[in-house]
Amino acid sequence: MSERTVALVTGANKGIGYEIAAGLGALGWRIGVGARDQHRRETAVEKLRASGTDAFGVPLDVTDDASVAAAAELIADHAGGLDVLVNNAAITGPMPQTPTTLEPTTVRTVMETNVIGVIRVTNAMLPMLRRSTAPRIVNMSSSVGSLALQTAPDTDLLPTAYLASKTYLNALTIQYAKELSDTNILVNAGCPGFTATDLNGFRGTRTPQQAATIAIHLATLPNNSPTGTFSNDTGPIPW
Template sequence: MSDRTMALVTGANKGIGYEIAAGLGALGWQVGVGARDEERREAAVAKLRAGGADAFGVPLDVTDGASVTAAARLIEDRAGRLDVLVNNAGITGGRPQEPTLVDPATILAAVDVNVLGVVRVTNAMLPLLRRSASPRIVNMSSTVGSLTRQSTPGAQVGPIAAAYSTSKTFLNAVTVQYVRELRDTNILINLACPGYTATDLNAFSGVRTPEQGAAIAIRLATLPDDGPTGGFFDDEGEIPW
């Protein structure tokens, strides 16, 4: 068992997730690269290792309970604990997403990955996080999940997205419930918004680089023991709910 800080990043084979893994690896941490696509996962691990990171692959499909259980077992066998969990895996869902046109299956698919996937992974990893001296959970959300911003006339909150935006609002609400339940523990749990980042989720139309998008997650993953919990942050500060 290693004394080095152990992190798991879901959806880490590309984009923001990859850059989060790279940033944590640059700190000298062990980083589990969680991803379901074996070829992309192992390619990401090889690239991270070539850059000096202590990275390893974690086969992980957040929609599959057996896969999540196996991932927790792999982390336990490797380190005996988990210090940081970054729930980054997510999908936008297909189009159309106007509420009068959206296929309910599109909403369910987004919720399964973006919300239930976080619940599955978090619950499987909690016993390992409880063994850490300074456990952190970072859930990757978005300002499009802010009901305040969504309901503010003239606010720039992206296209109407009854699946994606709603799933992020749902994730925010679920995160609050985790914070309430775990408030008397030393686990700090926060939500991060990467900003409008160029990834394949938006056909690379974003204005921020994945490295820029990863910065807020890395900051929340490395909070001091007296850092905040139950917050919703981007690079500029707190985001209104």
């Protein structure tokens, strides 16, 4: 295992993912920049390196088995192992997304990235995480995935496929935490808040740097910290 903490951030070529990579890199960590777009990935790596981060590119399409397997092999060969996985890559899918207008193909596409992609990447990286002394898995979720908040009287109709994918991701987080409770792997979900990214047409009210705060917090939790939690940078969120 590398003497330096090694993290993989998926979808790290821009937005929140890039800022998570930058924040963890500022701690002196070695950062794998996971992204499927070669040009954006290489540009992000160059920018991170220019700011002093020990970054390396990881070609990664979370929807593709072979790509994920190759990414795991690259990290093992290039960095000697993995300590922290941040599952950040996500899509919203085409709109509108009300239950009565939703196309099944939209649901499949969103779930393939936001849910199945998390399973695919997590399971591929688990052998390395199990060998770490302080392994952490951070799933970037959203408060829209909270069933408690969805059912609140003052909550408007939200994009159905996207919010369902985050509800599913929250359930996965709980189940991974339960299964891995006898290990030192902490698995937690974080909400970045309504952030100005291309995911929402830059309508968000938070900056990507602000949004990265919760992921950095969960990635750096000390040993014996809680696992199976859902929170933002102000505190717990109801499931």
